[in-house]
Amino acid sequence: MDIVSALFVESIDLRQVPGPATRIDLTGIMFSMPAPSEPPVVITPHLVVLVRCRADEDGQGILEVSFRDEAGSQVARNVSPFTVEPGKFTYRLVRGELEFPGATTIEAHCRLLPDGHATVVPLTLLPPL
Secondary structure, three states, X not given: OEEEEXXXXXXEEEEEEOOOEEEEEEEOOEOEEEOOOOOOEEEOOEEEXXXXXXXXXXXXXXXXXXXXXXXXXXXXXXXXXXXXXXXXXXXXXXXXXXXXXXXXXXXXXXXXEOOOOOEEEEEEEEOOO
């Protein structure tokens, strides 16, 4: 299996189209956001991870997302098993509870266990408006 994409988003919608096929509508893709108040703050962004399963694979997987601060220290972690039909795609929605001490960047390191490579997605907290 492979991670096709990983993004922080405001929302995700699925819709059927002729074929039958599915369309995934992602809105509010972000790599930064203003702090809702003066830091420190806790935010809970939505991370969407799209996964592809080849037709010759069994469809059983485990997604690990490790959130790390600028020093590389883990600040949160999520591990979730999933099943996807061979030859198809699936998505996992991960909602981290992240504490930002100030305007800084936290990276989501997404990988399929046991030995997948990491897809890294940054989220930078900007000063409040």
